[in-house]
Amino acid sequence: MMKYSVSAKILRTLASSCRNPRSFSTGQYDSIPKEKADAVVIGAGVVGIAVARALAMRHGRDVVVIESAPTFGTGTSSRNSEVIHAGIYYPRNSLKALFCVRGRQLMYKYCKEHEIPHRQIGKLIVATSPSEIPKLNLLMTRGVENGVEGLRMMEGHEAARMEPELQCMKALLSPVSGIVDSHSFMLSLLGEAETHGTIFSYSTTVIGGHRGDDGINLHISESKSLQNWDKKSRLKPDLILTPRLVVNCAGLGALALCKRMQGINEGTIPRPYFARGCYFTLSNVKTPPFQHLIYPIPEDGGIGIHVTLDLNGQVKFGPNVEWINGADDVSSFFNLFDYSVPRDRANRFCSEIRRYYPSLKDGSLEPGYAGIRPKLCGPGQSPTDFVIQGEEIHGIPGLINLLGIESPGLTSSMAIADHITATLSK
Structure with missing residues (x-):
């Protein structure tokens, strides 16, 4: 042949x-x-x-x-959140917006037809302070412009009825977001x-x-x-x-x-830039505190330390953004990056997570895994x-x-x- x-x-x-x-x-x-x-x-x-x-x-x-x-x-x-994104964050008609919306539709169809483990569990993007509400409104506008279906803005008390452990002032519900077994x-x-x-x-x-x-x-x-x-x-x-x-x-x-x-x-x-992101898993809980993906307002270099669930119900938090300084071509060419997750990062994670999950207990986070993002923008620069x-x-x-x-x-x-x-x- x-x-x-x-x-x-x-x-x-x-x-x-x-x-x-x-x-x-x-x-x-x-x-x-x-x-x-x-x-x-x-x-x-x-x-x-x-x-x-x-x-x-x-x-x-x-x-x-x-x-x-x-x-x-x-x-x-294999080092990401395994989330099927809706297409909310990206400027209208950008490749990220176009490919994400179309790719989501193709992925759900493919996973259903080929019996790939996945769940359309939905996502809440939350504003925890008055200063974040305009940013949440902007995300709503972008999502609608990009053709994301079913987006709905809700007050904090409405979101709390969906997720009792959640604390926020307002939330944007994206029902078409989900999770997938990427392997x-x-x-x-x-x-x-x-x-x-x-x-x-x-x-x-x-x-x-x-x-x-x-x-x-x-x-x-x-x-x-x-x-x-x-x-x-x-x-x-x-x-x-x-x-x-x-x-x-x-x-x-x-x-x-x-x-x-x-x-x-x-x-x-x-010019290449690289951002390292760590994940921590939630331990010492009998039942997951959330049923949806929970995302804060995006931060510099990423979309915030968020809550994801895997298909077994394990709760993960991450990733953070750690810019890698001085990464040479050799490191990127042969993937010679440090993928360890220092335990002391848990304290920083806790302070961010408690903005929307105040009941998080001390000592509940265990080091999970880390990933490296290949980026075309650096610290403080506009997303590309x-x-x-x-x-x-x-x-x-x-x-x-x-x-x-x-x-x-x-x-x-x-x-x-x-x-x-x-x-x-x-």
């Missing part, structure tokens, strides 16, 4: 070249084995998997997904991609690329061969892959990868939109960059994939 044979040949060549490394000198690639490919997706997070599935199912493309980790979804895709969702998308011929190459890293006479050339190495890299010398590829199409879905490493693409218009590469770049922007034929895909990336994943395939159909 031709759909499999090309991809399998690529992987066999890569394995052979890793066992027999070739010489490498700056500006010369003749001694490195080359293979051609149809479509390459870089990154097996939820967006990368969704894009690969769409390319294979709707375009009939022969797709190879290259992932540096040993399996799929190990980065931002099951990714696994289902991945299975469909593989059924349609997509090959997933794990523990394989795209370390850069260059523009050649035959199009874009990707520099690829086996991930373990990079473990002893001194982070100073030029990385040596084991294989050069020449695809007709490349979709950069590398998430935390997407911008670092752009910088390693020789021939790209460097003026089109945004998703960035999708094609040849007309960066100058390299056949390359599509997906940059700054943070929240609501999970919700937007299927809509982003649809956008990519629609763009290629024009």
